[in-house]
Amino acid sequence: MYSVIFKDASATCFVAAILLPLIVQKKFESNILKNQLFSKKDSLLLAISGGIDSVVLAHLLKNAGFEFALVHCNFKLRGKDSNADETFCKTLAKKLNVKFYSQQFDTTEYSKKNKVSIQMAARELRYTWFNELLKKNKFDHLITAHHTNDVIETIFINLCRGTGIKGLKGIPEKTGNIVRPLLNFTKEEINTFAKKEKIKFRTDKSNFEDKYERNLLRLEVIPKLKKLHPALEQTFLSNIANFKAEAEIVNDFLAEKTKQLISEKGEQVLIDKNKLKKEKHLNTLLHYILETFGFNATQINDIKNNIISKGETGKLFFTSNFTLTIDREFIFIKPGANQSSEAISIRSFEELKGSALLSLQEVKNFKTLKKNELVIEKESLIFPLKIRGKKTGDKFRPFGMKGFKLISDFLKDQKLNAFEKEKCLLLENGNGEIIWVIGFRSDDRYKVTGKEKKLLKITIIE
Numbered sequence: 459m460y461s462v463i464f465k466d467a468s469a470t471c472f473v474a475a476i477l478l479p480l481i482v483q484k485k486f487e488s489n490i491l492k493n494q495l496f497s498k499k500d501s502l503l504l505a506i507s508g509g510i511d512s513v514v515l516a517h518l519l520k521n522a523g524f525e526f527a528l529v530h531c532n533f534k535l536r537g538k539d540s541n542a543d544e545t546f547c548k549t550l551a552k553k554l555n556v557k558f559y560s561q562q563f564d565t566t567e568y569s570k571k572n573k574v575s576i577q578m579a580a581r582e583l584r585y586t587w588f589n590e591l592l593k594k595n596k597f598d599h600l601i602t603a604h605h606t607n608d609v610i611e612t613i614f615i616n617l618c619r620g621t622g623i624k625g626l627k628g629i630p631e632k633t634g635n636i637v638r639p640l641l642n643f644t645k646e647e648i649n650t651f652a653k654k655e656k657i658k659f660r661t662d663k664s665n666f667e668d669k670y671e672r673n674l675l676r677l678e679v680i681p682k683l684k685k686l687h688p689a690l691e692q693t694f695l696s697n698i699a700n701f702k703a704e705a706e707i708v709n710d711f712l713a714e715k716t717k718q719l720i721s722e723k724g725e726q727v728l729i730d731k732n733k734l735k736k737e738k739h740l741n742t743l744l745h746y747i748l749e750t751f752g753f754n755a756t757q758i759n760d761i762k763n764n765i766i767s768k769g770e771t772g773k774l775f776f777t778s779n780f781t782l783t784i785d786r787e788f789i790f791i792k793p794g795a796n797q798s799s800e801a802i803s804i805r806s807f808e809e810l811k812g813s814a815l816l817s818l819q820e821v822k823n824f825k826t827l828k829k830n831e832l833v834i835e836k837e838s839l840i841f842p843l844k845i846r847g848k849k850t851g852d853k854f855r856p857f858g859m860k861g862f863k864l865i866s867d868f869l870k871d872q873k874l875n876a877f878e879k880e881k882c883l884l885l886e887n888g889n890g891e892i893i894w895v896i897g898f899r900s901d902d903r904y905k906v907t908g909k910e911k912k913l914l915k916i917t918i919i920e
Contacts, residue, residue, distance in 0.1 A: 482651045486518045486639065495637050500598040502526035503559075503591060505584070506550070508543040508660035511603035513550065514648050515640055517657055519601070520554050526601065527557035529591060531584045533565040535576065536664065543660050561587055577670075592635065604629055604638040606691045607645040609698065611675045620755070622745070623708060626701045628694075644691045712746040715739075720747065729789040731765055740765075751791055752777035761789070772876040783876035790875050801846035814919065815845055815883075821915045824906075830918040832885075832894050834904050835911045840888030845896070848882055854892040855902040865895065872898060885916075 489495070496502060504519065506512040506528045519526050530547040532540050544560055551558035569579035588600055609628035616625030631641050640648070652659065667673055684690045715737070721728045729747065737743055741762060748758050757775050764773060764784050775782040782791045804810050811818045824833045852865040869879045885894040887904075894900045897918055906913065 479651055479654050482643075482647060483518060483521055485642070487522050489642055490522075490639055493631060495632060495639050496524070496599050496601075498524060500525070501596065502599050502601050503529050503588070503595075503597040504601040505588065505603070506530050506547050507662070508546045508550075509603075509662055509665075510652050510657075510659040511605060511640065511645075511648055513657060513659040514652050515601065515603040516550065516554060516556075517655065520556075527551075527559065527595075527597070528554075529559040529588065530561075531580070531587070532560060532562040533580050533583070534562055535565055535580075536662070539663070543662075546660050559591060599635050599637045602636060602638050603640055605640040605643045605645060605648060606695060607676070607680070609641060610680060610691065610694050611672050613694070613698075614675050614679070615671060622742075623701060623705045626698075627705055628698050628701075642695065646691075712743060715743055716747055719743065725793055727791040729791070731784075731787055731789060734789075735765060748782070751780040751782070753780075753782065765789075772879075774876065785875045788875065801844050804843040804845065805841050810843065810916075813845075816885075817917045817919055819915050819917075821913050824913070824915065829897055832900050832916045833906060834893065834900075834914055834916065835906060836914050837911060838887075838904055839893075839914070842888055843893075844886040845883055846886060847880070848884060852884065852892065854895065857900045857902045857905060859902060865892070868895065868899070 502519065502524055504512065504516055504526050506516060507530070516526075516528065528547060528551045530544055532544045534540050536543075544562075548558050548560065563580075563583045565576060565579050565583060568574075568583060569576050572579065572582075574582070591597065592600060613626060613628050629638060629641065631638050651657075664670075665673060666677065680690070687693060719730050719733050719737075721730075734740060734743065744762055745755075745758055748761065753761070753775060761775060761782070761784065773784050780791055780793060782789060784790075802813075802815070804813060807818065810816065820836075821833065827833060848865045848869075850866075853862045854865065854868075855862050856868060865882075865884070866879075869882060874882070882898070883896045884892050885896055887893050891903065892901055893904050894916075
């Protein structure tokens with residue numbers, strides 16, 4: 459569109475240099491439109507550091523007529539420079555006539571308190587705050603200034619740490635409400651645009667310290683590779699497009715296989731162990747399924763070995779949001795941490811009536827009871843009663859039996875999975891005896907004798 463033919467090569471270069479900002483702007487807007495990243499109707503929040511990438515992105519958005527605000531995090535890690543960055547960004551927002559949000563964080567203290575690296579602390583702090591702003595001010599998208607060279611660095615890092623085809627795809631242009639519209643721009647293009655447009659920006663000196671993995675790649679490894687392969691960025695962009703296309707094929711296959719292996723039971727996800735063990739691509743399938751729930755490579759490998767070697771059932775694995783257990787026929791995954799309920803003490807009939815778990819009423823007689831009901835003689839209750847989870851060694855005398863049985867054995871006979879066993883609650887009398895495995899079986903010692911006695915009916919509140 460902008461090509462011009464000149465006999466004089468120097469004239470051609472001169473015109474190309476003049477047109478470059480227009481070419482970059484057109485490329486930027488065309489990519490947004492082509493990939494439907496966002497529109498003029500959307501309200502955007504641009505994360506700005508003061509560095510060249512995010513400042514150039516702010517100018518491109520302004521030139522294109524998009525509605526956006528700037529948001530800056532001051533992590534207080536570089537003394538006066540951190541404060542100068544914040545002041546610069548505030549001034550830029552005023553110049554561009556857009557809203558500005560800023561927040562200062564004690565990143566070092568957060569890092570120590572939460573036992574994470576400074577880099578991870580900064581990431582957690584900024585994205586927590588960004589999400590709050592997005593929700594509170596109803597922004598449609600968070601915009602970041604990642605570019606082609608960031609993608610290349612990420613792929614190298616993924617390769618060094620270990621990855622599959624997913625890690626070779628680099629950084630996506632869109633993840634949820636986060637959009638990265640500069641991914642098809644190289645660092646060189648961004649630098650040239652800033653120079654031609656005389657755009658001012660801040661330089662973070664820590665970007666030149668090779669003690670960080672990403673900086674070492676950026677400053678030493680990738681420049682040396684570029685000497686061998688001058689078109690490195692374009693080659694990687696082409697490779698990434700190929701990886702994405704191939705990954706879609708793989709994902710379609712894995713998604714179809716997953717449908718055959720999993721089912722749902724309430725909030726629980728069940729993976730059929732027997733079917734999984736017959737799969738040729740067991741390892742890949744297991745990674746595909748479990749990574750979704752946040753399980754790491756080490757955990758997944760342990761789970762796989764347990765399945766193959768017929769290891770112990772009931773073993774638990776945790777992520778921050780999910781718990782997994784391996785049972786006889788299934789792998790069970792449920793939301794939340796797997797923790798036994800704390801004991802609830804009930805000190806009187808009034809408290810029993812007001813319980814959130816059980817209801818109480820007096821009855822004169824009864825017929826066949828449901829699983830969620832217990833009828834007991836009033837005088838046999840000794841306060842305080844307890845509603846609690848099971849403990850190792852707990853035993854009772856199941857109704858209709860003469861001998862005692864461990865609660866763990868009784869629950870095993872009920873063919874409950876590990877999650878269901880952990881959810882099981884007991885009603886314990888004040889003398890320490892178990893009255894009722896709630897919802898399953900009462901203790902034979904507390905059966906109604908048939909004499910003229912006051913009877914109480916206790917029912918589980920659903």
